[in-house]
Amino acid sequence: MSIRIRAAVLAVTGLLVAGCTSAGGGAPSATPTTAPPRTTDAKPSDGAPAAPPLPASLTGQRPDWKRCAAPEGGERPGAEWRCATVKVPLDHAKPEGATIPIALIRKEAGRKGDRIGSLLFNFGGPGGSGVDILPQVAQDYDTLGTRYDLVGFDPRGVSRSSGVVCRSDAEHAAAEATVDLTPDSAAEEATYLKDNADFAAGCARRSAALLPHTTTTATARDLDLIRQVLGDAKLHYFGISYGTQLGGTYAHLFPKNVGRLVLDAVVDPTADTVGHARHQTIGFQRALDNYLKSNGEAPKAGSERIARLLRKLDRAPLTVGERKLTEGLALTGIAVTLYGQSNWPLLTEALADAEKGRGGALLELADYYNDRDAEGHYSTQSHSQRAISCADSSTRATAAEAKALIPEFRRLSPVFGAFLAWDTAGWCAEWPVKGERATPEASAPGAAPILVVGTTGDPATPYEGAEKMAKELGGGVGVLVTNEGEGHGAYGTSSCVTATVDAYLLSGKVPAYGKTCSSGAARSGA
Template sequence: MRPVLAPSLSLPLAAALLACNLTACASRDEAAGRPDLTPYYDQEISWEPCSRDQDKTIRNETRHAPGTPECARLTVPYTYADPAKGELRLALMRYRTKDQDHRLGSLVLSFGGPGESGLVRLGARGPDGFSKAGGRYDLVTFDPRGTGASSPVRCGPRGAALRAARGADEDSGARGGLADRIEDRAKGLEECSRRSGPVLPHVGTVNTARDLDVLRAALGEDKLHYLGYSHGTRLGAAYAHSFPEKVGRMVMDGVDDPSPDARRTTLARAAAYHKALRHAVEICTRRGDEDCILGSDTDRAMENVTAAFDRLDEQPLPWVNGRTLDRETAVTRTMGLLRSRGGLPEAPNLLASIVYHLPPGESAHMAEEEAARAEGRTGDGHDGSGAARAAVNCADSAGRYTAGQVANAYDDFADASPVFGPVLASDMALCTGWPQAGDDGSHAVAAPRAPKILLHTSEFDPATPVQWLRRMARAVGPSAVTMTDTGGGHSVYGSPDAECVNDRIDSFLLDGTLPADRTRCT
């Protein structure tokens, strides 16, 4: 398989890069007028305590991280086709394993999003938040280009891209005026190019996969050992497609859809959230009337929940700490609990508060806060990654939907989920008005020459539907080994209540032992 290269590079160059070591080829590349990438691959990383880093953003991202994480920078070109166009420096973070005598190497973590700060997410979990992996590997993560402390994409103080990514309008659950609201947000995106500087044309999964290989070399690793969550699974697949001979032990948890079709993926996600919602309600109703405030009839409870969310369109509820609960906020909070393996059991308590106009119980409130911390989100339910999320998704897709097309699809979203669909519908318009063109190159993930790769998704995962696991496995090819479990939550490896999943992923990462294909944890 050939590396994924910038469009201006030819297939013969791709073959040449694959046929020889980059350093050995440097002189002939230079003589042939091709870019010399040796300086990037020969970097030595200089680690220091994150608290001493000169970059205020890095100190801010890691201020709550437990233990003594180390931070550093890695230099990469804006474009690998022409490094002379400029460089950027990626922010790195590491927890060294305490058992250096039995160290297996570095395990690179990507938390997806896209647009997630790896530094924030690793700091939120800490070195012990990945089952047994931190006992044998140095845990390493990074802020991908365009994200966090790595030349972040910026779209202005009003957060236009964030609203485009989340559909956060006062009447976000209503159909009326949807096209007008999308067009207004699209106009606000016009300033993204001006505010983001030279990085904007060069974000995206293709270039980030190239960055991963530079990071591998700078860490002194012959193979990339990798754990990708959510969109990080597609990044891992793109890497395996481009550098199959450099794949080490690779795990994908909460597997993304390889398709670039935003309408299809967003509809599937709305349906998956509804499936997860019903699963959470059913966990409660199975306990009966005496132990479940939602009652013992799942269908009736779901009708009550749906009606309660609909009422929030017109009558937001007074909420804790003097706040108001509108539909968008209620959806965001419920989604957060459904994504969290630990927060899932508390979702019925939050739903009961919305149905019966009661303040949420302390346990539900604590579960919400824990879910937010685990995802690196701020108190308003957002994670600050809206602009980066839009930038990466729009770089990775050539498709652009008009505001009218999104409005016409509204009924399909409401059918997929009367609770979540009206809010998630505007995700289809994520790239409407985005100032840069995109392409579908990052969705090429076939990796038949790579070693075995372990893919896992929970059956009630709301963010990456379980059918995406099968789609990704088919796209990757015979290298893919799949595993599911009967629980809920999104990207659950490392969760204390995902013992079966943890054990099997640990066995692969630590010993190289794979489960049988299509293993199902119960």
């Protein structure tokens, strides 16, 4: 089976970890400033201290743009792409202290005479490499690239930016083969919890100095330094999935520096760890129901059919060459196809094969999500994802608390419920550093209007999160745009959303709050 799934799916918000007022106001200036003023973050409304001002040795950096090297196991980006690094403080509370490199990639605006500035991207994860992903999906942003320099970056703790490393490929493969992600016995539960503890210990051994500093707050402060180094008076930014949390955090810290920000596939800023798991249980089941209905199958019956297959794999994994298709890997393969409606035929084929005893298709899909290549090499995205998520979140569920969630979560989804209930426990329970807060801050009084795009059938960041983000940003700031459709992210899949975002980013045109896009049409109204 040939897998053709949009590359940005590799950087989705963390499922399968070890898996309303009218917006008004003028548009931001389209004129770039070559020497922007040095700024510090505003004092957050949550009482957290503002970071000290950055020294001129950091704000005065000028990137040395050079031809990009090929990523490991990949192709070198085209000659139009240039790469550079900038230094940021390891600890923003000590800006004169140690620094770490942040990797950047850039394609300059096609029409330099009409250039607005830089447009920075974060495709999600957390843990996705913008340096790798942006060139792969740049054709989706060709229109924006006429007037913006398209800029990707690896956030701190990710890949080329002092990427967190927690375990070897062999350790990763062994965990996939032996750890039951929905433990049914005391022995399986002990193995599950020990694996999570071992993962955390591996991170502490290999990346101890960085782990306390991989928060989204720290990355948002890096973003503002990158803005200054690139010579932009305001930050223009496109965040997808986890990238919306980063964008909301930036707006909270630096409301006066907000230029044109787009948040697509929005993380609910009001949800804690359990809340996110509950939302994703609902969201993935909703997407699965829509898939089943599209095939003429009743959602309840179809879900039970898939749940039976998973239970069968839990008892007896399918042999695929020298590997096994476990329940957890099958669940991963099912979930990845729900990120876009165009991928649903892959799910139909893979499920049919698995029901006939052939697990190769679902395993290939799981490998795609887990970023495992044919030689058994895994990327470190899952390492970075956990480091960032656990540094952010102060909630630490116990095994007993996770088990107490299972009946509710199974009612919400017979397919995904048990996994996502258990996921609340193992993820950060043994993490070696404390998390920053239970939920992120996104209030941004005084910021320019920010587009908040939610898709009604989004599995990983359900639509309700966009509503919450628009409200949290504040009246006149968060501008909700609703995409009635399927998939994780609307830009590039909905012509209406794409046109709306392009008009905002290129011309400063802010749509009415509550604009709705459906089947290529649009209507306004809250």
